[in-house]
Amino acid sequence: MIRQFFKIIASLLIIGAWAGLPPAHAAATEDTMLMFVGEDLDVLSIASRREESARQAPAVASVVTRDMMTARGMFTLSDVLAQTPGFYMAQKEWGTRPYLRGIPDSVLFLYDTVPMQSDMSKSVHPLDDELSLAPVKRIEIIRGPGSMLWGADAFAGIVNVVPMTGKDLSGVETGVFYGNPGDPRGGHVSVGHDAGEWDAFVSVTGREGERDEGVANTLHFWDTDDSMPFPPEDRYGEARPERPHFMELVGNINFRGWITLSGRYSDYTKPYAMSDKDEEQIWAEQRADPVNYVKLEGKKNLDVNSALRFTGYCSEIDSTHRVIDLEFDAKETASYGELICDRKFLSGQGLLTAGAAYRNKQVSDAPIWDSYLPDYLGPENLTFLPGITQEDYRTELWSFFGQYSHKIGKTDVLFGLRHDAHDTYADSLSYNLGLVWSPASSWTLKTLYGTAYRTPFARQLMEEEEPDLEEINTGSLEVSWQPEDRFGVSLCGFVNHIADHIMEDAYAGLSNPNHQKIYGLEAEARVKPMDGLELAANVTAMSNSGPDETYLYNDYSFLRPDGTIEKHYVEINYPFDTGPDTLLNLTAKWSPVDAVTLFCRTGYFASQYEICSTCDTLDSVSGVWLTDASLTIKDILNPGLDVSLYLKNITDREYRVPGTYSTIEGDPFSVRILVTKRW
Numbered sequence: 001m002i003r004q005f006f007k008i009i010a011s012l013l014i015i016g017a018w019a020g021l022p023p024a025h026a027a028a029t030e031d032t033m034l035m036f037v038g039e040d041l042d043v044l045s046i047a048s049r050r051e052e053s054a055r056q057a058p059a060v061a062s063v064v065t066r067d068m069m070t071a072r073g074m075f076t077l078s079d080v081l082a083q084t085p086g087f088y089m090a091q092k093e094w095g096t097r098p099y100l101r102g103i104p105d106s107v108l109f110l111y112d113t114v115p116m117q118s119d120m121s122k123s124v125h126p127l128d129d130e131l132s133l134a135p136v137k138r139i140e141i142i143r144g145p146g147s148m149l150w151g152a153d154a155f156a157g158i159v160n161v162v163p164m165t166g167k168d169l170s171g172v173e174t175g176v177f178y179g180n181p182g183d184p185r186g187g188h189v190s191v192g193h194d195a196g197e198w199d200a201f202v203s204v205t206g207r208e209g210e211r212d213e214g215v216a217n218t219l220h221f222w223d224t225d226d227s228m229p230f231p232p233e234d235r236y237g238e239a240r241p242e243r244p245h246f247m248e249l250v251g252n253i254n255f256r257g258w259i260t261l262s263g264r265y266s267d268y269t270k271p272y273a274m275s276d277k278d279e280e281q282i283w284a285e286q287r288a289d290p291v292n293y294v295k296l297e298g299k300k301n302l303d304v305n306s307a308l309r310f311t312g313y314c315s316e317i318d319s320t321h322r323v324i325d326l327e328f329d330a331k332e333t334a335s336y337g338e339l340i341c342d343r344k345f346l347s348g349q350g351l352l353t354a355g356a357a358y359r360n361k362q363v364s365d366a367p368i369w370d371s372y373l374p375d376y377l378g379p380e381n382l383t384f385l386p387g388i389t390q391e392d393y394r395t396e397l398w399s400f401f402g403q404y405s406h407k408i409g410k411t412d413v414l415f416g417l418r419h420d421a422h423d424t425y426a427d428s429l430s431y432n433l434g435l436v437w438s439p440a441s442s443w444t445l446k447t448l449y450g451t452a453y454r455t456p457f458a459r460q461l462m463e464e465e466e467p468d469l470e471e472i473n474t475g476s477l478e479v480s481w482q483p484e485d486r487f488g489v490s491l492c493g494f495v496n497h498i499a500d501h502i503m504e505d506a507y508a509g510l511s512n513p514n515h516q517k518i519y520g521l522e523a524e525a526r527v528k529p530m531d532g533l534e535l536a537a538n539v540t541a542m543s544n545s546g547p548d549e550t551y552l553y554n555d556y557s558f559l560r561p562d563g564t565i566e567k568h569y570v571e572i573n574y575p576f577d578t579g580p581d582t583l584l585n586l587t588a589k590w591s592p593v594d595a596v597t598l599f600c601r602t603g604y605f606a607s608q609y610e611i612c613s614t615c616d617t618l619d620s621v622s623g624v625w626l627t628d629a630s631l632t633i634k635d636i637l638n639p640g641l642d643v644s645l646y647l648k649n650i651t652d653r654e655y656r657v658p659g660t661y662s663t664i665e666g667d668p669f670s671v672r673i674l675v676t677k678r679w
Contacts, residue, residue: 044140046110046160048405048414049149049340049353055444058405058414058434060143060478060492060522066164069133071589071597073630073646075672077139078127081159083587085492085522085538086143088579088605089127091657091666093212093272094287096127101143101496102518102542102578103472104503106156106454108146112163112252112262114313116291117153119395119455120330120366122504124289124317128209130268134175134188135203135250137164143522144494145452145474147430148416151357151399152455155472156496163250163262166192166199172679179672182210186246202251209244210670214273216241218283218377222326222385232379241271241284259298266290269320276374277662283377286322291315305344312337321367328367328390335360346406353416354402361397365390372553374661384557384565395424403432412436420453428453428469446478457504468500468513486528494520503549503577516546516576532591540583548573574611580623582606597632610658621663624655640678647671 042063044054054061064080074080078096081087088099100107105122108115111131118124139161146154169192176187186207193200219237220230229235245268252262271286295313302308317332340355371386403416418430432450439445454470474497480490496518503511520542528534552569559565584604591597606623631645652669 043138045162046113046140046142046146046150046158048403050342054140055480055482056412056436056438058412058436058446058448059146060446060448060476060494062141064139064141066137069136069139070632070642070644071630072587072599072601073628073644075133075646075674076128077131077133077159077161080133080139081127081141082603083538083585083601084141084143085524085540085583085585086157086520088583090579091659091664093274093659093664094123094270094285096125097123098125098127099579100156101494101520101540102544102581103156103496103498104577104579108150108154108158110150110158110160111264111291111293112295113160113311114264114293114295114315115153115334117455118289118291118317118319118332119361119363119457120317120319120332121289122457124291124319126291129184129186129207129244129246130248130266130270130290131161132188132203132205132207132246132248134173134205135163135190135201137162137168143492144448144476145430145432145450145472147428147452148401148403148418148432148450151359151397151418151420152453155452155454155470156474163252164190164192164201164203165252165254166194166201167254168192169201169678170194170199173676174679175674175676177672177674179210179670181668181670182213184208184210184672198253198255200251200253203249205246205248207246209246209270211243212241212272214241214275214282214284215239216273216282216284218281218324221283221324221377227385228383229376229381229385231382235377235379239284241273241286242269244268244270258300259296261294261296263292263294265292274660275662276377279662281374281377283324284322285324286320288320289317291317305348307342309340309342310338311340323373328365330363330365330367330390332361332363332366334362349408350404350406352402352404355400357397357399357401359397359399360394362392362394364392366393383559393424395422397422410438425456425467426469428471442481442483444478444480446476448474448476448478450474457502457510467502470501471499473497473499487526489525490523492522494522496520498546511549511551511574514547514549514576516544518542518544518578532593534589536585536587536589538585542578542581544576544578546576548575549577575609575618577609577611580605580608582623595634595636597630599630599632600627601629602627608658610663621656621658624653624657624666626653626655627651642676644674644676645671646674 042054043051044057044061044063045051047057047059047061054063078089082089086101090097098107109126116126142158146158169190173190178185188205190203216239217236219239220235223230248266250264252260254260267290269286269288273282274285275282293313293315297311299307299309313336315334319330321328336359338355338357343352368389368391373386376384376386398421401418405412405414414434416432420428430451435447437445452472456467474494476492476494478492482488498516501514501516522540524538526536551572553572555568555570557565557567586602589599604625607620610619610621627650629647629650634642636643648670649667655666656663657666
């Protein structure tokens, strides 16, 4: 990984030298390609690959700032997205699974524009304690496809976590937290320095999570000295999973506004308990998929109308997955280089963004299951082990893209095209069209159409020589009205068309290619009836049409006299999993004085199917209303000392949600207290 990184750095420095990097006196030169947005507007950088107002960006976009996270009791990234229209954060035994606009595992997660995705499994998402919000400046969110500018996996949306820099924190911030139940605890230290021509920032976070309450009764299964499972008399006992541990290091250094070196390192273990549908077999698993990277980026104003930007990074995922007493170690490395040129035309009315990129990805020992594990764990199985293989593969990708936007009076029009040339699977073409019209300062209308595709699963690449790419076509129409700062409302309708859709199912492997159409409506409203009080609401409603998911399920196997194993398969069908079809958030924020903020959120998600390949009937779990609250007091006792109290599920509502193999209990009442000090 380090050698690849230095190769990319050397290449980018050569490009930079050719372009003529700016002299020292250019530090104060205005970046002519960035739109001035003002201090009071939310800044978004992922819609057009340049900074602009989220309200005027050619995307259904929103920005959550650091102050908003603190005031609204957002402790993890899943907390942030749970309050955003279109998102549903599904609780699973191993963590949180994201749904956006009715599509699971469909969001491209970026940290400082570096993807935090894995080709080995689409269930790798940095949504819980493995990603700290302590060093985060803002979170940028786009609802809608973004493959034209961001390539693979910007399928239903994009979330970009933007870390702080030395210009955001010039000093030291420390923080500690403690929670209950389960005694979660941890702390962070962030240090920043702004020296004018250069600035630097570094943050370290350490956490211990809540221990899973499940008690495993299956402690041994894989006999390492034999190809047979442990005898039933040696398999069982009682043990609880260990406590989760998390560590994260984030840092960056900027020089004269034209070159930035940044990186992230994390390490964690997340043990948890799993059970079959009848909760007769309970076993412990452990998962760790830390995403680490180093990144170099720079920009150069060639003249008053042109700019050149370059980015290179190397990322690495050292994945560990332990199932009972069998452990898999897999590794995924990616090297990426990108060069972008911006050019203004017609006195600044037109802007062309064009670029080229190269990505090399290598995967080692990717685990691929072809069996339903709970079927093998019962005492009646004396012979068979689940089918598991580990595979290596390598992919290369060249990308060429361009987007042109033009301002005509009060209307911005844009269109873009991207070609991705793969060496392993089919080439793809992504495009987008958009229109942003502001007939008055209080009104904005956005009409958007875009396409995107998703990288095949590791298992797809092993089973098909050149698998078809899952594709989405999305049309959106958003109207927003904000006559004054005290009031605003927006309404967005969307239609998703999905083709060659494939799901990776815990019971039955990969589904057959499918197609689906999802219709949805997202509405938001905000009002400030008096100074210090803000009321807000958002609602998402969806419906879908299309065939059920179809799988070939290995219902039993038998051993032939010659020692070979023959598997029997049966075709099963599941409904397309959109998650809840209705989502609602009602929030109230009250600041009786500047230093005190009270926040309350009541959320609702509708009923969901409990999908189970071995169940005779298709059951569902009920919809649930949950209420959270938080209290933040700033500058308590002395300046810079803040205290935040976070309360989740304050009514201690008991409810169940679909897990991996069965329904599981939803999160109970919990409390966390966070104390931070700026020095």
